[in-house]
Amino acid sequence: MLEEASAELFLEQTYAGTTILQITRRAGVSRATFFNYFAAKSDLLWVDVDAGLAGFPVALEECADAAGRTQAVDTVERALLQVCAAFGPGHVPWALTQYELMGTAGELEASALSRFMAQASLVTRFTGARMGPGSELASRAFAMAVLAAAAAAAGVWARTGVNRGALATYVGAAIAPVCAGYRSTHPGVDAG
Amino acid sequence: MLEEASAELFLEQTYAGTTILQITRRAGVSRATFFNYFAAKSDLLWVDVDAGLAGFPVALEECADAAGRTQAVDTVERALLQVCAAFGPGHVPWALTQYELMGTAGELEASALSRFMAQASLVTRFTGARMGPGSELASRAFAMAVLAAAAAAAGVWARTGVNRGALATYVGAAIAPVCAGYRSTHPGVDAG
């Protein structure tokens, strides 16, 4: 209910130009109610992304089971693409469009980084558990690098016009070199 | 002058627990004056980092000139390590310590991402100019991936105890696989 109101207002006035009060007024509720449904104004930008990201841990486990003796790097790569498959050319998340639209908007960047780091911790734990001890640096670096590449791809994808195609295509191309690099540098780790 | 006051207060109360008013009071100036010297409270966390980062464009050009016919990827790698050389085990920037200390602090994350993206744009332009047209995705993905790996390394470095050694060691290990991956996947681009 609040999502629809905010979507309208973001189109009319952009994210930064819209206040929580305006959103709640249009939705016919009070300002206080807003925070019963969203912890922050910026959460509105991420509903789609968060929904997709919610499937990432699951996809990670699935891919780990499915893949026989492939490396953890491959598992992450596959799980990432699986999550991206949910995003076709149609619905670009608000977060991406608004980011291109107004670059530096404080809250947007804060919310983006917090989500990024959450996923990074997930991947770090996953690969860290599958590489020996003393691999914190490699795990964390790989996690953040591969997710950054994916984020870069999402940005390019969003910037591209209507015929942008599927997100997974972009992400696949972007993360492949990163995965290749870590595969050859830290070889022979099973995912099972 | 404000830096010293803030450094004291951050130690006593952490970043999030310190208000601009407290900082300016201890420094003996008014709150309004604060914004004559810093655009945001979070800038205080980044003085060291920003100083180091200021040398990055320069290092990039230097490395591009020095290296004969190496790839743009190698140039970026070398320039990055050159910038990191400024950070020994002694002074860890506030941004890193406070990030470990209180994870998600809004302003901190926003300021971190804005800096990250600024450097990413820099690297994207650099490599993009040296790879043909139609390489936006690769350039951007490499830029963000290599910087994310470097950031991950900085985080691990900061988390490590007093005998952490030089930052460049960590960053070198973290970004090498990323560079290797992009070197082999997008070969043969000169840096000159």
Add this chain to the structure above:
DNA sequence: TTCTATTTGTGGACTGAGTCCAACAATTGC
């Protein structure tokens, strides 16, 4: 020295996000 002009500091008012809380429906369960 005296008169400007530019900088630098200051107070204060303002917006807007986010927090907290106490009061008040509305719903469910008995």
Add this chain to the structure above:
DNA sequence: GCAATTGTTGGACTCAGTCCACAAATAGAA
């Protein structure tokens, strides 16, 4: 019918960041 839970509301509050008009202070020229 009466609780207990849950959702909603208004309002007060803190703090970051913006804006502006005004008051030193300072520099440079006469």
